[in-house]
Amino acid sequence: MAILERILMLGDEAETGYLEVKSDVDxxxxxxxxxVAEFLLGAAxxxxxxxSxxxxxxxxxVIGAH
Incomplete structure (x- = not known):
């Protein structure tokens, strides 16, 4: 299953330690x-x-997936 398909199906439940979902970020x-900065710091x-x-x-x- 592609990442975007999984996000669209599960919403925020698709998040993991390596995948962050933000449906609406201005x-x-x-x-x-x-x-975004918080995610970057956490990922780093x-x-x-x-x-690995x-x-x-x-x-x-992923930002803006609905």
Missing amino acids: LNKPLGRAK NRDPKSA RFFHGHAVM
Whole structure:
């Protein structure tokens, strides 16, 4: 199953340690940018060994999937 299909089917329940779902984030507002920054910091501070099991260690944030 493709990532987007899974997100559309499960919504926020699709989130994992390597996948963040934000259905509505306004990047023009400080709160929206803060949510993205929080994800980036969290993703960057994951345990490398655990992170490497998915997406070659990368994390994914999907914004705007409804």
